[in-house]
Every structure is written in structure tokens, then in C-alpha cells.
Amino acid sequence: MQNLVKVLIPRQLMLLMILSTGLLNHVILIPNLLTAAGRDSWLSVIAAYPISVILICLIYYILKNSTDDGFFPMLRKRLGKMMSILLSIPVIVFLLTSTYITFRDLVIWLNAFFLADSSVLLINIMLIIVCFIMTQAGVKYMAISSGVLLPFVMLFGVFISITNTRLKEPGLLFPVLADGFEPIMIGIVYTLSGLLEVYIILLLQPYSQKSFKLKHLIFLLTLLTGLTLGPLTAAIMEFGPEEATRFLYPAHEQWRVLSIGEYISHLDFLALFQWLSGALVRIGLFMYLAGTFFSAKKKHYRLNPKLVIILYLILVGLISIKIETYTFYQFIYKYYLPVSMVFFLSYILLSALIVLVLKKRDEKHGKNKTSKVQSSP
Numbered sequence: 001m002q003n004l005v006k007v008l009i010p011r012q013l014m015l016l017m018i019l020s021t022g023l024l025n026h027v028i029l030i031p032n033l034l035t036a037a038g039r040d041s042w043l044s045v046i047a048a049y050p051i052s053v054i055l056i057c058l059i060y061y062i063l064k065n066s067t068d069d070g071f072f073p074m075l076r077k078r079l080g081k082m083m084s085i086l087l088s089i090p091v092i093v094f095l096l097t098s099t100y101i102t103f104r105d106l107v108i109w110l111n112a113f114f115l116a117d118s119s120v121l122l123i124n125i126m127l128i129i130v131c132f133i134m135t136q137a138g139v140k141y142m143a144i145s146s147g148v149l150l151p152f153v154m155l156f157g158v159f160i161s162i163t164n165t166r167l168k169e170p171g172l173l174f175p176v177l178a179d180g181f182e183p184i185m186i187g188i189v190y191t192l193s194g195l196l197e198v199y200i201i202l203l204l205q206p207y208s209q210k211s212f213k214l215k216h217l218i219f220l221l222t223l224l225t226g227l228t229l230g231p232l233t234a235a236i237m238e239f240g241p242e243e244a245t246r247f248l249y250p251a252h253e254q255w256r257v258l259s260i261g262e263y264i265s266h267l268d269f270l271a272l273f274q275w276l277s278g279a280l281v282r283i284g285l286f287m288y289l290a291g292t293f294f295s296a297k298k299k300h301y302r303l304n305p306k307l308v309i310i311l312y313l314i315l316v317g318l319i320s321i322k323i324e325t326y327t328f329y330q331f332i333y334k335y336y337l338p339v340s341m342v343f344f345l346s347y348i349l350l351s352a353l354i355v356l357v358l359k360k361r362d363e364k365h366g367k368n369k370t371s372k373v374q375s376s377p
Contacts, residue, residue, distance in 0.1 A: 007301050010212050012143040013204045014220055019146045020285050023278030025194040025228040028105060030250050032333045033232060037187030039241035040176055044187025045229045052195040056221050058352040059198060060214045063205055065355045070206035078358055088293050094343060095290040099283050100318045101336060103127065106279040108325055109249060114272060124319060132312050134284030138302040139207050142285055149277040156270045161230060163258055168237035193337040195224055196344035203289045207301060287311050
């Protein structure tokens with residue numbers, strides 16, 4: 001991506017990341033975390049946080065030492081086209097896979113709770129159209145939309161956490177370590193699969209007018225941790241660890257039991273706003289980021305419409321594959337989340353190593369040039 005116009009400030013990109021990755025941590029991750037670690041799952045989140053902070057520092061190191069064009073365009077210039085392609089393919093596969101999982105999960109949820117009598121095909125078509133428009137609009141308008149939607153999403157989250165306080169029994173969080181350390185260690189793997197998605201911010205760097213600071217990344221990580229820990233502990237305290245594990249959407253079940261007084265209940269339609277805000281932005285953003293790898297020259301923040309159409313045809317093809325709901329969620333639990341953790345951990349370490357090697361090479365060449373100049377008469 002050459003001559004890219006810087007259209008956003010770090011704060012706007014942070015809002016985009018919070019809404020997008022927040023959906024993963026708030027919706028998709030929690031039921032799998034409960035399955036993996038049970039009652040001790042909340043300890044897994046706490047234990048994963050300091051590990052994530054260390055890795056966040058590496059991400060900041062990569063951001064700080066990358067060019068204004070971004071990390072992956074820098075690889076293309078410094079390491080050549082072939083090496084850049086080899087390193088980009090796994091990222092593209094992750095983005096498309098994550099888009100597919102988010103889309104199918106959203107359709108299953110909508111069909112189960114809100115649109116049970118509606119055609120799944122019609123739901124798919126409507127969502128595809130909306131997501132296509134968001135991707136075509138570009139990262140600028142997605143970030144602006146996130147700035148408008150996120151305050152309401154956060155407000156509703158605070159609202160339900162306060163309103164359901166009377167239903168929470170803190171004693172259900174204990175005893176801890178009843179089954180030893182193994183559940184916590186497994187839970188850490190699942191927690192990191194969500195928290196380490198902050199790595200995606202490397203793909204948003206080219207659009208930022210200013211450099212990201214370490215405090216930005218730490219704040220983002222802390223907020224994502226809270227988005228996981230809050231509803232996770234609430235689910236355990238409200239339903240108990242065994243019952244919470246049986247739920248496919250523990251966060252949504254908290255909305256279903258919410259009531260204010262004797263006459264106000266069934267406020268789970270507010271969850272619809274939260275889910276759609278996060279899912280649509282996530283799908284639109286990830287399809288956009290996947291498309292940027294195929295845009296060699298790009299003077300603005302929008303993709304070629306033909307490229308966007310091709311990407312969404314791929315998504316339609318994936319959605320058309322019939323798969324049982326149970327098999328789909330088993331795939332997420334057994335493969336998608338663990339592989340995502342390995343992917344992000346490997347890429348963070350590999351990217352930091354590449355940046356370090358390039359930096360050392362530049363310093364060495366700089367010293368050689370200086371010594372030649374000084375030795376010349």
C-alpha cells in the first residue's frame with residue numbers, strides 16, 4: 001500500500017478494535033472458556049493478563065520500528081515479494097476464517113432467539129448486504145461508526161451488570177483449584193486466543209495519523225480483559241459453574257433473566273444491538289483487512305469494488321457449506337481458538353524477531369558507512 005492517506009487517529013482505531021475484538025472476547029470466547037476451565041475460568045483470565053502484557057510490549061516494539069506504511073508493506077520492501085507473500089497467507093486465512101465463524105455464529109444466534117420463523121437464507125442475504133456496504137465504505141467510516149456505537153454498547157453492558165447484581169452469588173466463584181492447575185492452564189490458552197488478537201492493530205497502523213503509544217495498547221488489553229472477565233464471573237455467579245457451562249451464549253442468558261421491578265422484563269432486545277454492532281463491524285473490518293493484502297497500490301482508504309465482491313463471494317461459498325451446529329461449535333472449541341492462540345503467539349515472536357534483525361542490519365550498515373566516510377581522505 002503506497003501513498004496511503006492517513007485518515008484516522010489512534011483513538012478512533014482503538015474504538016474499532018474494542019468493538020471488533022470485544023465481540024470475540026465477550027461472546028465467542030466465554031462459553032469455550034467455561035467448557036475448558038469451568039469454575040476456575042475466571043482465574044485463567046487473570047493469569048493470562050500479565051502474559052499478554054509482555055506480548056503487548058513486543059507488539060509495541062514492532063509498531064515502533066515499522067515504517068509508516070505498516071509492518072507487512074515494510075516486509076515487502078525489505079525482504080522481497082516472495083517472503084512477504086509467505087508471511088501474509090496465514091494472516092489472510094485467519095481473517096477469512098474468523099469472518100466466517102463470526103458470521104455463522106451470528107446467524108445461529110439470530111435464528112435461535114429473535115428470528116426463529118424467518119428464513120436462514122433471508123438472514124444471510126440481509127447480513128451479507130450490510131457487511132458488504134461496510135467493507136466498501138472503508139476503514140474510516142467503520143471507525144466513525146464504532147465511535148458512535150461503542151458508547152451505547154458499553155452503557156448497556158454497565159446497565160446489565162448493575163441491574164443483575166441482586167442475582168449474583170459471589171460464593172459460586174469458590175472453591176478455586178478444586179481440580180488442580182490443569183484447568184487454569186488450559187483456560188489460559190483460550191484466553192490468550194482472544195487477548196492476543198490485538199496483533200491485528202499492525203494491520204491498522206498504516207491508517208493512523210499518529211504513532212501508537214504503549215499506553216494505548218495496555219489500555220486496549222485491559223479493556224478486552226474486562227470484557228471477558230466481567231460477563232464470565234457474572235455467568236458463574238448468576239447460574240453456577242455447571243449451569244453456565246451448558247449455555248451456548250452465557251452473556252445473552254444474563255439479559256434473559258434481567259428484570260426491573262415486577263413489570264419490566266424481556267430487555268434482551270438490547271443485546272441485539274450489542275451483538276449486531278460488534279459482529280457487523282468485525283465482519284466488515286476483517287474482510288477489508290483481508291482485501292488490503294491484494295491492493296499493491298492504494299491512495300485512499302477504500303478497496304476496489306471488484307475485489308470486495310470477490311471476497312464476499314468467497315464468504316458466501318463458505319456459508320453455503322452445510323455443517324451441523326454442534327460440529328461448528330466443536331470446531332471452534334477444538335481447533336479455531338487453540339490454533340488462533342498458537343498463530344498469534346508465533347507471529348508476535350516472529351514479527352519481533354524480524355524487526356530486531358532488520359534493525360541490527362541497519363545499525364551495522366550505518367556504522368560501516370560512517371567508518372568509510374571517516375577513513376576517506
